[in-house]
Amino acid sequence: MPNWDHDDCDxxxxxxxxxxxxxxxxxxxxxxxxxxEAKVARAIHMLQERMADHFQMEEELFITADWASRQVMIRDHRDLLSMLAALADIPPHDGEARRRLFTDFLEALTRHDNNVDAPLFSRKH
Structure with a gap:
């Protein structure tokens, strides 16, 4: 599981x-x-809600960003939320598909955090 490892940020x-x-x-x-099925659906729903709140908070904090950077952030957020929506649509019996998509989601989130969030919210600039 990836983790946040950018202690130079806000x-x-x-x-x-x-x-x-x-x-x-x-x-x-x-x-x-x-x-x-109910527990999996509830966990995915919790994650979808939490990620949407998180992305909204980031976008509000970064309202003063240059337009191009803000657009990259917003596009990434939409893509990540789309991945979670697709995860919710996977049939309950297809654990392998859930595992693959969730792994892809975590990799995309890590790339987003490393390439977008960490630089944008760094206290170094």
Missing amino acids: PVIEAEHTRLYRMMNRLEPVIIEGRS
Whole structure:
């Protein structure tokens, strides 16, 4: 499971990402290995809601960003939320498809955090 490892960022963003990754660590086994359709659906829904709130907070904090950077952030956020929507649409019996898509989601989120969030919210610039 990836984690947030950018301690040079704004403390608000640092704390937010730490909480978000902690939540994903707790939900990952349910999403990937869950046998109960209701529990898997609830875990995915919780993650969708939390990620949407997180992205909205980031976009509000970065309202003063240059237009191109802000557009990259917003596009990434939409793509990541689309991946979670697709995850929710996977049939309950297809654990392998859930595992693959959730792994892809985590990799895309890590790229976004490393390439977009960390530079934008760094205290170095």
